[in-house]
Amino acid sequence: MTAHVDVIDLISRLKAAEEAFVLATVVRTVSVTAAKAGAKAVIRADGTIAAGWIGGGCARGAVLKAAREALADGVARLVSVQPENLLAELGVSPGESREGVRFAKNMCPSEGTMDIFIEPVLPQPSLVILGASPVAMALASQARPLGFHVTLAAPAEDRPSTPDADRVIDGFAVDGLQEARRFVVVSTQGRGDKAALTAALGIAADTHAFVGSRRKMTALRQTLAAEGADPLALARVKAPAGLDLGAITPEEIALSILAEIVQARRRGQREGGG
Known part of the structure; x- marks a missing residue:
């Protein structure tokens, strides 16, 4: 006993x-x-x-x-x-x-x-969101009921006073993350894209994604690579983020991103579990 x-x-x-x-x-x-x-x-x-x-x-x-x-x-x-x-x-x-x-x-x-x-x-999977755009807010609120530990990093002046997240960071300097499967999404949408993407590249994660067009991501890759960022790390950033569901609203885009993250998280588990 x-x-x-x-x-x-x-x-x-x-x-x-x-x-x-x-x-x-x-x-x-x-x-x-x-x-x-x-x-x-x-x-x-x-x-x-x-x-x-x-x-x-x-x-x-x-x-x-x-x-x-x-x-x-x-x-x-x-x-x-x-x-x-x-x-x-x-x-x-x-x-x-x-x-x-x-x-x-x-x-x-x-x-x-x-x-x-x-x-x-296993610990809760970790979703790290950089940015305070409408998509970022929708992503945070949708992720928590699915069992994700949500960290939201954005300048205080850009975000709501009480975002729906487990941890809120002022700015894009993210540290002290829990040891767990981790997924990173940059959803600044014009407010600090370069700074947030640079910070995201320094976070070890299963996947990195960027909410924005392929054209914008191509330009950011070129800029950051010219400044010394790892081209291979930049190439691994998925842009635009999310599965192609034909999403239009911030909530629909957030849903498409979470669907892609869940797909990556569960890949191999259903087959392995029988």
């Missing part, structure tokens, strides 16, 4: 700290196994088991490998650790996956079977 309480307490603390981790839960055992169904363990991103227990070395290697993969792609998986003879009866090899189950060999003398559910718990 104490170990279980420690697990629950640590989960709460890691979630509050926006730290990625894996919750491993034993969901089924057959024959003799060290851990029983219901046993849990918290695995941090560095591979350490920070709380709880799910058995010894019989399952540890397979569980830690699955935990690393789950943190990388955000997809839960089921690991079944079985003795070699049972794997042979099923016609599977150690490391093989079938119908959503990853099989691993139990090397322990007990020769029991243990199924462990590997659940990644």
Whole structure:
């Protein structure tokens, strides 16, 4: 019971700290196994088991490998650790996956079977918006209900007094961002385009996008490249931002941008999750 309480307490603390981790839960055992169904363990991103227990070395290697993969792609998986003879009866090899189950060999003398559910718990994805245009405001308000942690960076005189964002920064100097999947959108629309785009290039992110025409982005690329900006980083900025939905209003444009971000965020997860 104490170990279980420690697990629950640590989960709460890691979630509050926006730290990625894996919750491993034993969901089924057959024959003799060290851990029983219901046993849990918290695995941090560095591979350490920070709380709880799910058995010894019989399952540890397979569980830690699955935990690393789950943190990388955000997809839960089921690991079944079985003795070699049972794997042979099923016609599977150690490391093989079938119908959503990853099989691993139990090397322990007990020769029991243990199924462990590997659940990644990731921080909220981060959306960083530079600018205070109508599209930027619509983007912030639409993103939060979708589970994004929204950071809005713009000069105070350009933005509303109470923008709908988790964090508001005066100007374009963005720092102290949480460790999470990150998406950056520049939506200045004529008010500080160059300064905001320069700041955006310094933010590590999965995607960078610019709300504006291809012609404007081409001109900005040329200007910034001439001033020493990385041409490859500039080339990776998507412009115009968003999927081509035929959007016209700021709210529709914001929707098209979020649709593109969700597409990038979820790419591979539906296939990986079955």
